[in-house]
Amino acid sequence: MAPNFITEIIERDLESGKYPQVVTRFPPEPSGYAHLGHVFASFLDFQTAVQYGGRYHLRMDDTNPELATQEYVDAIADDLRWLGWDWGEHFYYASDNFERYYEYAEQLIRQGDAYVDSVSGDEMAALRGTPDQPGTPSPYRERTPEENLDLFRRMRAGEFGNGEHVLRAKIDLSSPNMKLRDPALYRILHVSHYRAGDWCIYPMYDFQHPLQDALEGVTHSMCSLEFVDNRAIYDWLMERLGFEPRPHQYEFGRRGLEYTITSKRKLRRLIEEGLVSGWDDPRMPTLRAQRRLGVTPEAVRAFAAQIGVNRTNRTVDLAVYENAVRGDLNTRAPRVMAVLEPLKVELTNLTEPQELTLPYWPHDVVALSPDGLLSLPGGERVPADQAVRGVPLTREVYIEQSDFALSPPKGFKRLTQGGMVRLRGAGIIRADEVELDDAGQPVLIRASIQPEEVGAAGVIHWVSAGQSVPAEFRLYDRLFRVPNPEGENPQDASSPLETPEFDPEGMSHEGDAPVSSDFVRFLNPDSLRVLHGFVEPSVLDDPQDTRYQFERQGYFWRDPVDSREEGLVFGRIITLRDSWAKSLPRAEKVSGAGRPAVADANGKKATAQAPAEAKAPDFTPQEQAEMERLRGLGVGEEDAIALARDPQLGEFFAQGGAGAHAAQVAAWVVNDLSGVLRSGTNRLSAADLPALAELLAQGSISSRIAKDVLARSAQSGEAPAAAVEREGLKVMSDAGELRRIVDEVLAAHPAEAEAFRGGKRALQGFFMGQVMKATGGQADAGAVGSLLKEVAGG
């Protein structure tokens, strides 16, 4: 996990001793299968704990009895274990603590912090008000604790029907944060829970989640950005219930993946409509599907590790995932050959069948091996010369249809009529005769093996026609044609035939169904191609879960569900990168593997806007008058605006009585002191500012010195001018002295100094900073600047 704002917080907390160790948790709701979207969140939770020597919990957030099932619990835990996580005994269920939550709810009621409300759902929503309309108290808001307790107990006892009452926190009905307008804590739901049995009241997320964090001893509770507003409830609860030490919630931005959807509802729809074969259809983004596809846990984790963390929702380039998958497979998958779309070649001068011995690994993977050993498909590590398999070469072989062209495009490095090409490991052949079918397509090539000396531009793969194994090949491609299938994709042009009529007014008369926003129409019609071809016989001896690179085709493995000994089914995990296909015009592409031109996805980013003229801010007449008064004093325009609009700053400035130094004092107040003034941590007296300004005006201190002193005085309360006096601060402008320091600094950074002398002017700032550091900020910047220019220039 690369450093991020959360690790920063953790390091601070660990250092200050706030917590003895980090405890995190990943809290999925068991109402669906884990998918690539969860990978990032779980990785952040788990890996962060690992990194700081803490522990991590897996927790099932199963407070909604209508959604949670044991099947999902098992599946999620299984997938996460597959990813390599081990939470030991720290596997929790929210439902294990229903009894304890209940006790805390009673405590809140007794404290007067919660009440039973008895209005309908609709009414409650109406009473909550709107963002600019404060809520109105429900008629039941002032029930006594006794009354509430009685009602709440009877709720639990099952005396009421669904929705008749709710328990609500009593917080603030007029809060601008809607979450704080007396959120519901418990609802009545006569549904039995898959684990907890016959409860009829269920805790809401906002009540349950913080409590569960606290009960587990979680320290840093990470969740996604949409819960920012909920943090107020979290903190309120922790405070009211007196948890100490207590967990804190931190929010991070979600990470989506291009060409992928993660909405449970939409994924379910794909299955229900038969658009994919199930939750483990290899095209699905679920972990089950990626497992079946053949992606390894190491690759998934490498992917997760590469994604950064911050507080913005972002969509990650699919290439990052593909890169992780390929990088993992390159050194994991032995090379063998398979022909997916066969074209028969007769080797007319091959008299006897041969058994070739070909290496599993290309030269570069061999070179990469640290111990010189290489894996056999079974996993055994052997010396390079033993990492081989037998491959039969017979008079009839198959090559790939796309590896022969009657009229080759420019740059074609494969077989052509009369041309030469190397059959991997079997020598060079020349196509002497081509037999065509009625449609003019080649059906048989008669070729002859040529001596090595003739040379060949390219190498193609092949299998023996008589001694290879028939197999089905499933070629998967991305499920969607567009990078953001859940967005609007206004520039969806990759399917010209289906492009709807452009309707600038957005008033299409046939717009009854929201078809345009329907993600299904972005499905890639070629996301699955099934081919029947042949694979070399060596694979029959290998373990079922061997991942191969079929040379020049991609990475494959046996479909763990559908492949049989007598009916091999290989699924393509991922293609090889193909810079040849990329360079070809669209029509000539061999397969649909090319990537559609990037249609800029919907609103992930502010689409560059015309230089919208900055609207003039609105000022009240009072502000206007105050600004003019300040301007009259000599205060700069920007500073005047700030002082006039922020009463805290304005007032502080006024106390200063700056007189002739008004402009300088105003600048300090606005630019350097606004932070401490607003946070209320300032100890500096405004009346002390003019004296400092006077020193600056006289030239005895620099503005850098003034700034530094100001910062210190804001903390200590000492008059800045007095601090200058006491610390003996003054501008250091003695040329000889400065030159000595500059030389020292240059000597201390020889590499940079050389680059600087060589003309890298950007280093000016670097050296200036070094000089300032060396002199405690007292060097005369102007003088140092000219010294440095001399160095760079001469």
Next chain:
RNA sequence: AGGGAUAUGGUGUAAUUGGCAACACAGCAGAUUUUGGUUCUGUUAUUCAGGGUUCGAGUCCUUGUAUCCCUGCCA
């Protein structure tokens, strides 16, 4: 509209907290290659906009703009 959050190359993140705008992926060019793969080398391109403070601003101040979240008895 009220509140909240965010903004750095095409994409995802860094930047010693005011001092060389960097890393990875993608792109482009070249080298190596019995995989149009891999690897290696080089290279293009970035601080949302305007203003201010400063010797120096991605970072501080200010005014805007854009995007996302919040008005479930879901999580």
